[in-house]
Amino acid sequence: MSFSYAHSPVPVRDDIPEAHRKTWQRLAGPGSWWTGAERVAIASEARNAPNCALCAERKAALSPNVAGVHDHEGKLSEASVEAIHRLVTDAGRLTRSWFEKLMSEGLGDAPYVEIVGIVAGVLSIDNFHRALGLALEPLPAPRPGEPSRYRPTSAIREEAYVPMIPAKGNSGDEADLWSRMTGNVIRAMSLVPDAVRSLKELSAVHYLKLEDVPDPRIHMPGLERPQVELIAGRVSALNECFY
Amino acid sequence: MLRASSKLTGSEADLHAVMGAGATHTGVAHGQQLVAFAEAAVAATHEGDPALATARDELLAAAGPAALVDAAAVVGNFQRMVRIADGTGIPIDHGMNALTAGMREDLGIDRFGSAANTAEVSGAAKAAGRLGQTAAAAAMKLASRLRK
Numbered sequence: 001m002s003f004s005y006a007h008s009p010v011p012v013r014d015d016i017p018e019a020h021r022k023t024w025q026r027l028a029g030p031g032s033w034w035t036g037a038e039r040v041a042i043a044s045e046a047r048n049a050p051n052c053a054l055c056a057e058r059k060a061a062l063s064p065n066v067a068g069v070h071d072h073e074g075k076l077s078e079a080s081v082e083a084i085h086r087l088v089t090d091a092g093r094l095t096r097s098w099f100e101k102l103m104s105e106g107l108g109d110a111p112y113v114e115i116v117g118i119v120a121g122v123l124s125i126d127n128f129h130r131a132l133g134l135a136l137e138p139l140p141a142p143r144p145g146e147p148s149r150y151r152p153t154s155a156i157r158e159e160a161y162v163p164m165i166p167a168k169g170n171s172g173d174e175a176d177l178w179s180r181m182t183g184n185v186i187r188a189m190s191l192v193p194d195a196v197r198s199l200k201e202l203s204a205v206h207y208l209k210l211e212d213v214p215d216p217r218i219h220m221p222g223l224e225r226p227q228v229e230l231i232a233g234r235v236s237a238l239n240e241c242f243y
Numbered sequence: 244m245l246r247a248s249s250k251l252t253g254s255e256a257d258l259h260a261v262m263g264a265g266a267t268h269t270g271v272a273h274g275q276q277l278v279a280f281a282e283a284a285v286a287a288t289h290e291g292d293p294a295l296a297t298a299r300d301e302l303l304a305a306a307g308p309a310a311l312v313d314a315a316a317v318v319g320n321f322q323r324m325v326r327i328a329d330g331t332g333i334p335i336d337h338g339m340n341a342l343t344a345g346m347r348e349d350l351g352i353d354r355f356g357s358a359a360n361t362a363e364v365s366g367a368a369k370a371a372g373r374l375g376q377t378a379a380a381a382a383m384k385l386a387s388r389l390r391k
Contacts, residue, residue: 009299009303009311010303010308010309010311010312011308011312012312013309013312016312016316050288087326087329087330088326091325091326091329091330092329092355092356092357093356094329094332094356094357095356095359096332096359096360099332113331116326116327116330116331117327119326119330120323120324120326120327120330121323123322123323123326124319124320124322124323125319126319127284127315127318127322127323128315128316128318128319129290130284130287130289130290130292130295131280131284131287131295131299131314131318131319132290132299132311132312132315133290133291133295133296134290135290136290159332159333159334159360159362160331160332160333160334160360161331161332162331164331164333183336184328184333184334184335184336185327185328185333187333188327188328188331188333189327189331199327202320202323203320205316206316206317206319206320206323207316207317207320207321213244216244216247216248216251217248217251219248220313220316220317221309221313222306222307222308222309222310222311222312222313222314223306223310223313223314223317224248224271224272225244225248225251225252226245226248226249226252226256226270226271226272227271227272227273227274227310227314228248228313228317229244229245229256230245230256230260230261230269230271230274230277230278230281231277231278231280231281231314231317231318231321232244232317232320232321233245233258233260233261234260234261234263234277234278234281234282235281235284235285235318235321235322235325236261236321236324236325237261237262237263237352238263238281238282238285239285239321239322239325239329240355240356240357241324241325241328241329241355242328242335242347242352242353242355242356242357242358242360242361243325243328243329243333243334243335243357243360243361
């Protein structure tokens with residue numbers, strides 16, 4: 001069985017492997033804009049990014065605008081690989097002009113959002129494993145099928161790079177994405193509603209249920225809330241994340 | 244949220260600890276081990292990283308297995324959330340921008356590249372935000388006392 005955690009140095013509560021298995025199951029199947037094979041290829045490329053020579057050179061440079069070609073598996077377009085590798089290795093220096101260049105190269109905004117969701121989800125689980133000294137879980141075998149190409153009509157362009165569903169606009173098929181309160185980081189991937197659903201599932205076990213986040217009294221099973229937020233803040237600062 | 248939850252529990256977290264300064268006096272239980280673990284986990288490139296193994300052992304000894312599992316989960320969660328925020332270029336939520344502007348300035352967060360995604364706050368709004376933070380902190384402290 002995947003995500004058994006039999007070799008974990010400490011007991012892992014049951015809701016974590018359950019959520020990880022669900023994430024892998026979603027990853028293997030067709031998404032909104034990518035097939036299962038492409039989604040697994042995106043995940044694989046996210047794991048390859050730290051070994052890319054161009055990414056290492058860019059990361060070390062004062063400006064990330066270093067020309068070159070990524071080391072990659074050849075299963076995805078150059079624009080997709082650029083998106084994946086930069087998200088993994090240098091997300092703190094992404095800019096609107098970088099995003100717009102990707103769009104001009106033919107990577108659509110919704111497929112890009114789906115990439116963000118896949119990369120972020122795989123990083124989340126891989127970092128959990130690494131932090132506990134565990135080997136990474138093998139990626140799942142892709143399942144056949146075509147992407148739904150579903151794009152919510154309520155998504156609009158606001159200040160972010162990508163269109164989002166307005167805070168009070170998640171009705172109909174998107175009613176489940178958030179309840180009365182939400183934040184930009186939840187709405188960020190709403191152009192691909194399933195990416196938000198996946199985010200909610202993982203957040204509920206890696207952090208808190210999203211609806212519980214605003215209440216500073218709510219904590220995790222093994223950590224008080226200030227301890228949780230101290231780690232959260234330090235990880236965000238190390239990534240130079242302003243949000 | 245670190246400040247709010249800290250006030251609520253009657254402690255006084257040092258926000259500078261998130262920037263890597265003063266990690267020996269975080270104002271949070273086992274804060275030194277938690278920060279060291281977070282730093283080692285973010286820096287590690289493989290599961291056998293020796294610095295991460297040391298940080299993991301120290302956190303386990305100090306806080307126990309459930310805390311270690313949660314700490315690993317939170318590291319994973321925020322390695323994800325920062326990619327979502329920076330990858331989509333979202334600004335800080337409107338209500339929070341002015342409220343946290345003074346704190347961001349104090350901590351030096353404004354120098355981060357992704358600050359460009361959020362509109363700058365005027366001096367007056369920043370001052371109002373500082374007042375709001377002070378009032379919120381006082382309310383949290385009162386709530387903490389009432390709970391006791």
